[in-house]
Amino acid sequence: MEDFKQHYNTCALVSNSGQLLNSKASQEINEAECIIRMNHAPTFNYSEDVGNRTTIRVCSFQAIGNIKKGLYVGKEKSDYVFMWGMDNPKRRSWARLRLRKVANMFPNQRFFTLRNRGEHLAEAIYESETQIDRDKTNSWLSTGWFTMLLALEICDDLKVYGLVSEDYCRTHNKTKVPYHYYEEQKYDECQMYDQHESQFVQGHRYLTEKSVFHRFAVLFNVSFRHPEWNIQDYNYTKLYSPFLRKWNNKTEEKGR
Template identity: 25%
Template structure:
């Protein structure tokens, strides 16, 4: 699949990471590679053997997959998904936290302003350990500036900031021929460049599990979601991922784990 990705974009440009101790004033989210190289403030993500990409489906509740997830070399999560209190099912490790536009707005409103109004979200950042906070939908603009503002407020102690020159969204549109791929599919598309073996957890866009039991849209909250009337095509994405699982391209985990 990595060869197919290279037909569309330069995969390494999906994650431009600011190095430790880079002053905020030098975080300008430049798209010019020559200028980036000259500034020497950024680096690319290293290659990894095993990677876990965590979706936020309620299928994770009572899965007991936490230890199995944490055993991967790289663990990628998305959109401020809560971990505290769910460690047995979703693990503790967060190598990369990706943010879409909605979660970036949430981040800016709740902990990026003058007053912190979401202590739970703040606590999540405090538990990061060399985590990469990644805005994969482009460089510059309000979103990356908001991420930098949060970093300045919290001192960049536990995390680094990353952005994309070649966006996973554009890659997913080319690979899957979808109008608006989901955050989960975008992460999977991008991580194929960096990972040899990928396992997906929490990718299950349905109202009931395989045993007919009702499940939440998100494991950490009780919001409602209409899978059949959505901007995304999650059931269609799931069909494609299921086929890749059968073909041995990835490992799709939708049941309990026995680690």
């Protein structure tokens, strides 16, 4: 596949979170030169809150067959679709086969894939920022992680919509917000985050990733909307998340 060479002055990274419901953020999102969405998040029926245009859609290799056909054609179609996880040797054959089938079904949709060395770089950045080993901590990188790194690479001015900070659930523990704005799930947003952050079995470390995003916001031209993040007073030298606290405590106990 060809290399992606686009670069943008302004970008809106729109999360899948229920935080966006009733936000009326459409106008400011649509003003961005590049609008980035993830996996199968739709705009239809939600355009007043999430905008109605998609430049880039970033998808997990697992989402290839789950993305609704309408997201590849018509008003929901994005200019580009980025797939991550495609080049991993463990799943390269079947993942590429599935992508080839989808690409043949929708010849007008442009697809790009993250190379294996790009995934290794994403993992190295995670480990460098958190100071923990991803494999030893049984941690999975999320689509949001890959999307943020892509956005930082191709955007001069990045605004992120609907993403909560790493301490949001601690300070809003009575707030019930849907995990996704477009579908009902068993757990609300904070329940989902807490479940993944509180255990050492395999899982996503959503709040841990968000603590790194908070650091990125201090170092790069990144801001957060709906809800707003406190960037000015943030101490970026020390990361905080429930999982990091539990893991560091466990490590200290072993060292005694």
